[in-house]
Amino acid sequence: MFRKLMTFDEAKKAIDIKFKPVFLGDEEAVLLEANNRVLSEDVVSSLDIPPFNRSTVDGYAVKAQDTFGADENKPTALRIVGSVAVGEAPNVALGKGEAIEIVTGAVIPQGADAVAMVEDTECEDAELLIYSAITVGENVMKKGSDIQKGAVVLRKGQILGSSEIGILAALGLTKIKVLKIPIIAVLSTGGEVTELGRPLPPGKIYDINAYSISTAIIEAGGKPVYFGVVPDDKTALAKSMKMAVASADMVITSGGVSVGPKDYTPQIVDSLGKPGIVVYGIAVKPGKPTTVGFVGEKPIFSLPGHPTSALLIFYLLARPLILRLAGRPETTMKMIKAFAGARMFSAKGRRTYVMVKLEFDKDCRLIAEPVETGASGAISTLAKSDGFVEIAENEQFIDVNQEVSITLFRSSTAIV
């Protein structure tokens, strides 16, 4: 079957039309393990914060009215009837003409409506002299003034970081409902690919893609589940794919999508359910043999076997879907401006991605040096590339010294 290659934008649109980010359900997370998880429901405060009227200074709890008219020449004299320490319930109430010693953070005792700062007072035995009038509520933080009981403090969809975990702790919550992490099945195909952990048989290479892509899945907020290297046999591959679709929220295979007789993956995807393959090859370089399908609402990406191509297409097309399944904002990867260190050519009629390494030149300009990505650089390309430059379909090349935008593979590289 021959179909014209889609452009990159057509492929992205075809995927977006079919993709429905389903709700994967929620689960409970222990607060200290909830870092970087996504809230699955609004959090309503079950407490007033502060939970009591609280002194914001060290001093004396008083009735403000008792101090009206006091000044430096005519202090108010009050009788000290007790003290409140921090963290304790006051064991004494305040009457007219009385004062109770109090420290920052302690509970304002019943009957008091303000606190005189210790600096504005003088104390002789049980007598307190106050040298300035105090207004009602002065130096008192009212119960619930920070957060009211019943108020929504965090919204569904919030990614939890240090501030949010602190807020949840303030409410006394030790567990919290978060979105489930999408399960992404990872399959490798290709007769030359073999699993790690045993000596390399003749003619074989180790499975690289399962590991690089699984790591990229974790970084995108998904949980990779490795289905291993599937034998290059239609029945075995169909069986593995079926299991993967049944148990995961998305499936990513790599290898086995060229046009050889053994490249069954698209046929199998079509056979597993509707709508089947929606992208059958893309006019990009590298990554042309990529196919994308859906079985029901579950996306199935079949990436090329070349490690750099597979990882690139993962970042461009699969990562945004994992972010959305995980309930995360579809943030772009980190980008940076640099100058092209050499002329970079595009592949005719295909959107071209050139892997680059970043270096500073002697004038401290950031230079993007193209990294060889051909058949001879499968692994060293991965090691050397900091990111990639995009050349549009209608451009022939990027010229040396031209300013370019680099999309970075890592959020921190040694150089930037």
Place this chain on the structure above:
Amino acid sequence: MFRKLMTFDEAKKAIDIKFKPVFLGDEEAVLLEANNRVLSEDVVSSLDIPPFNRSTVDGYAVKAQDTFGADENKPTALRIVGSVAVGEAPNVALGKGEAIEIVTGAVIPQGADAVAMVEDTECEDAELLIYSAITVGENVMKKGSDIQKGAVVLRKGQILGSSEIGILAALGLTKIKVLKIPIIAVLSTGGEVTELGRPLPPGKIYDINAYSISTAIIEAGGKPVYFGVVPDDKTALAKSMKMAVASADMVITSGGVSVGPKDYTPQIVDSLGKPGIVVYGIAVKPGKPTTVGFVGEKPIFSLPGHPTSALLIFYLLARPLILRLAGRPETTMKMIKAFAGARMFSAKGRRTYVMVKLEFDKDCRLIAEPVETGASGAISTLAKSDGFVEIAENEQFIDVNQEVSITLFRSSTAIV
């Protein structure tokens, strides 16, 4: 004892002089769990990659010399003596005048030194006609041409991401030596603070700082160990601090660093060992009562009790040390430019940090709106702030509409 407050820069310098990032040792990590870990040794390839001479095309393995002089009018005729599939050791060697069918990725059989692309050949029964001369090595990726056995492929100190994990997989490594994660002891003090997971007693508030700071420790590449809320009692606090220093690589306490009679923390730090307290209060707002000490090479931070102040000072002073202990580059936090939404005043003579919330105005300009951080906003400040603006000691205020740099608390916020 009275000592003049250090400026922020003096405090940072005093810490840097005393801080020696010790080597915490290494440990083995399973490859798929090594994401975001730091390599503790150079990785040397124990393999040639590719591990064999490999065909980069579908075609026929030949002796290049047999094809010399061939052209469209005078093809070379060779005898096909076998075939090699991908992932297999060839079971046949090539003699003069012979060809062996081969596919992309398969092993070049003994005796062959080039591959004729299938497009440049014609095949009749066991006879192959080649219509163009082939050079030695054409369409062959030589053993070790991507990575040579014995080559250093990744350097000590490398942070492992998708590319690096892919490279390690290519070498067949299932485990890898990584730096140990620094253990950071987290203690809370303050008579009003109580642990989560039980009803709130009268006069108490839940421990917020242990949770927000522990999360920030995880984000910085450390492992928090919670020592709980330590009773406001000198003996108990000294005992906890001693245990914390003995078992962790750094200690962070919060609360109990004001100038009340119960603020023993600095005295205890001084008593635990040399050099003791090196920063006794800093001319910043908020965060003035911060103290920093060392027992041997172990840093001890005593942060204020106010949640926003504690987290801010953690980010400014403790986070860089955790990054260095973890063997990570001391990257700054993410920053962004915005316009001040209101005039923001500094505290006289103190470097001032104003918490801000980011919003777009009707002209789509990014505006930094100051968030109230006073005593009345302990928790709501955490909830509302996206980051902070710094006002230097010698500046009085930042004016409305002035362009400012915002340091972001989160690497992704809803708005940017």
